[in-house]
Amino acid sequence: MRAIARISTLRRYSVISLAVSLCLACTFPARADDGAYDKKVLLARDGQTAPLLNWLQQRAQHAPLTESQVADWLQVSGWAGHDADVISLWRRYSPKMAIPTWGVAAAAQAYRNQQQWDVSLVLWDKARKMSPDDDDIRAGWVMTLADARHDKQALYEAQRLVRDAPSAYHYQLLAYAWRAQGKSRDSLLSLTLAWQNHQQGKAFKTDLLAAWDKNHIAFPALRLSRSMNISAAASRQLELKAAAVMVRNARTTTHGEAEHYVVADQVLARYDSLLAQWKNNPDAQADIRQARIDRLGALLTRQRFAEVTDEYQALTADGKPVPDYAKRWVASAWLAQMRPDKAHRLFNDVYKKVSPATLLPDDQQEMFYASIENEDFPAAKCEAERIIADSPYNTFHYGSPVPQPNDSWLNGRLLMSQYLQMANRLPEAEQYARHLARSGPGNQGLLINYASVLAARGLPRAAERELKLAEPLEPSNPELERQQAEVAMDLQEWRQMDLLTDDLVARNPDAPDIRQLERDRDLQNGYELRITGDKGISSDSPISGSHDFTLKTALYGPRIADHWRPFAGFNYATGEFDEGKGSNRDVLGGVEYTSRDNWAELGLSNRNFAGGNKLGVRFSGWHDVNDNWRIGGSAQRMSSETPLRALRNGITSNGGDLWVRWYQSERREYQLTLAPQWFSDGNTRMALNFTGKERLWTTPHFTLDFTPDISASSNSKTDTPYYNPKRDLAILPALSAEQILYRRYNTVWSQLFTAGLGTYVQKGEKNGAITTLGYGQRIQWNNQLDMDVMLTWDKRPYDGTREKNLGVAFDLNYRFGGH
Known part of the structure; x- marks a missing residue:
């Protein structure tokens, strides 16, 4: 499956191959030692690369290697698929010695496999100059030009080779250059010409089959194989590689949205058919496992994320390893299912084996998002900074002196912008x-x-x-x-x-x-339940009384005609005063209107207090002038702001408010409110309130705000049964802090702290201090539930006497239903 990501190294006559091997028997020079080295070379030719690689690694620790041995090390590491090792060896030895051609070609191939096209082209060019007549090196150079999208030059060089020597090898190379440009018809024509004009019997069929197969021209190879006598095992391998090409095509982002899924559905159907054919064949178990692994890529493309992770867990249940390319798909599926912890672990397992500099832009982004969605902000920042540090503003394409914008440079800065936002x-x-x-x-x-x-x-x-x-x-x-x-x-x-x-x-x-x-x-289009309230624990306030409790509820219905929502609710308040217990019950209903820049609400209520019922009417609304300014107000008959003690004594009020809010950003806002109130006992109250917020400190999981509050009021009468100072002024600067204890996307659990110290001035009384403290916790669940509970304590003067108040306040907003 590694072949999905890159073109493999092939024999000399395999035209579309990178042809780095240079026909093994010709690349290794004769040795002057006792033959042990040559035996390891023979094993490497047969695919057993470990003995020679281990010998070279140990030898390098004790004695200098010859130039030929370094070249062998580079080439055999490439055969083993260790591209990162090839690059590391090249960087270590190339400045010190003149490495032979086959070593230079191996390094060029490794850089090409890592899609570092410019470096690869420079090395291919160096190898071409060292061996100008070597067809394999010229083929590797042309194909890298095609991969790097130097389309004109790749096509020119391929056509020149066909013109100078019209062989099947060169025709297939021309087909590769056409196919890299997406011109499948021209590519097919070149392959057809190779087949028609250069047939050499069954041997040529075998070579052409190998070229198509090894270089992912899988379906022609599969069709050709059916006319030949090949083994069942070889046929299964061709089927697997053909399906793997479909996986790669399905995951290609250049497809349109519809075609993207059509190809994925086709490859999934193909895998289902293959697995059904092979399930009872004991010789096909390894192929069945490979098909299940490769199928993960199609499932991911089809966005069947749960199936990806379920199948991965089934594949690993027996302890057998899964290739890194498949783990990367599984990690992406975990990330899509909002399990960044599992994705983060799996990405780290995959990418810790390679140098960060060799990661592709998509890999770098996956690492960044896995870190930041796992709340690992330092790791996300390091990843963005590393990309920026390793990415110059411009790059130079091979053969061109004109600087080109570097996508990695931009990608790193875009990720840094997103890190700053998320942090x-x-x-x-x-x-x-x-x-x-x-x-x-x-x-x-x-x-x-x-x-x-x-x-x-x-x-x-x-x-x-x-x-x-x-x-x-x-x-x-x-x-x-x-x-x-x-x-x-x-x-x-x-x-x-x-x-x-x-x-x-x-x-x-x-x-x-x-x-x-x-x-x-x-x-947003469903139901919304709002509940707020507070309960006095230890209180003797002349405003709320002792054993006080308030509850306000409202249920909003689904949106009607885009703008309207009906609502109904119930409010209750009770408290004990010197003259007895007071209570109030409201049954209310109305309609809410919302549109761009506007909100309004009209409500009717039946107020039951002091043994009677009264009809209340409330209208409130606001208008956004722009992002920074909002103006609003309300008007109430039988105002809900009437003190409970006044209602207890049969006194009602009408009133309203006018307010203006200035909002700069989440870090600064202020509001000024003027609220007149006319009581039925002849008292007129004017209240003025100024509140604000200034952000003082921010970290990814903690915020600290300064919240000043200045309020003043005046009353035309003072001989009333409810608390009613002639004039008063309260100045309360306070701090408010919030610490996030847990966060996973839109689900947040946090704790809240408040503290304030101010002064209270009342006409005819001594000034007194105001002290407030509060602690609470808040839960926000997936944009559906927002709930908090706050324990508050304050001590402030009333008519010159400081009173303590301890209570708990709660707030809940819950959305549900919808279509």
């Missing part, structure tokens, strides 16, 4: 992402990344503008549409959110991020 360093993330987006305005991915940072900072309109800039570049990009749907959700653009989500679901219903988006949309 809660949002100001740095925004600056970083903005610089990238403005430096590459034609790169849609950079604009989408910048928009995601803006959305994370609570700036959906700014994010929407960036996505609009990105839209003309590729309007149907799924990542663009997904981000647009999330921003539409933040902006209450429900119709737009539905259209985008429906389109994504129709195109790719199995993608994990699209399934999550659909779930979030359905929750």
